[in-house]
Amino acid sequence: MKIYDFPVGPYPARVRIALAEKKLQSRVSFALVDLRKGQHKQVEFLAKNYSGTVPVLELDDGTLIAECTAITEYLDALDGNPSLTGRTPREKGLIHMMNKRAEIELLDAISVYFHHATSGLGPDVEIYQNQEWGLRQRDKAIRAMAYFDGILQRQPFVACDYFSMADITVIAGLIFAELVKLAVPSECGTLAAWFAEMKQRPSVRDRVAMSKPAAAGG
Numbered sequence: 001m002k003i004y005d006f007p008v009g010p011y012p013a014r015v016r017i018a019l020a021e022k023k024l025q026s027r028v029s030f031a032l033v034d035l036r037k038g039q040h041k042q043v044e045f046l047a048k049n050y051s052g053t054v055p056v057l058e059l060d061d062g063t064l065i066a067e068c069t070a071i072t073e074y075l076d077a078l079d080g081n082p083s084l085t086g087r088t089p090r091e092k093g094l095i096h097m098m099n100k101r102a103e104i105e106l107l108d109a110i111s112v113y114f115h116h117a118t119s120g121l122g123p124d125v126e127i128y129q130n131q132e133w134g135l136r137q138r139d140k141a142i143r144a145m146a147y148f149d150g151i152l153q154r155q156p157f158v159a160c161d162y163f164s165m166a167d168i169t170v171i172a173g174l175i176f177a178e179l180v181k182l183a184v185p186s187e188c189g190t191l192a193a194w195f196a197e198m199k200q201r202p203s204v205r206d207r208v209a210m211s212k213p214a215a216a217g218g
């Protein structure tokens, strides 16, 4: 299997963390798509992923699977232990709900902020920016931090009683927040403490060690 990605990117981090949790790293190779050079918007890459985003998983038979959630589902189905996407109908429902919520409210919102209200990937790549939209999404992400703080005051993980894909997506959101210097509000101490604890997990620790603000990529 091959994964097209940009190593410091928060979305690729989701798949790298999932691979490490599943101990599947040795079964994949990585191909760099340099977002800062706009390689993800070139015809050759768009033929692999219509949306022009990384990561993309390419199977040995040439099948292409984009979207972190879909890739995580694929990896999880290869070997159900540990489960990242749920073992029972209830767990699957909860994990997918919270994963989507983490995408919409936190991770995707920070991505829009990055692309629209900061210099993003640079003037050659960011050909359309809408600062007001970006700032609204920043505020939405900050509200989401308060939401997830409340969730984590009640339970140890975002969706159920074990580490899942939904946790990975919140972690990716917080990695992205760090890259763009968007601080977790001081009143969200539970979320901040949880993130510090999650960074100690080997799968997250190895990925977080790669993050350098100067190399932000979204």
Ligand SMILES: N[C@@H](CCC(=O)N[C@@H](CS)C(=O)NCC(=O)O)C(=O)O
Pocket: 006, 009, 010, 011, 012, 035, 040, 052, 053, 054, 055, 066, 067, 068, 069, 111, 217, 218
């Ligand atoms: N919904 C996609 C989003 C992927 C995404 O936005 N990836 C970032 C990399 S961190 C990207 O390719 N950004 C470039 C762009 O949006 O132009 C997924 O879950 O895989």
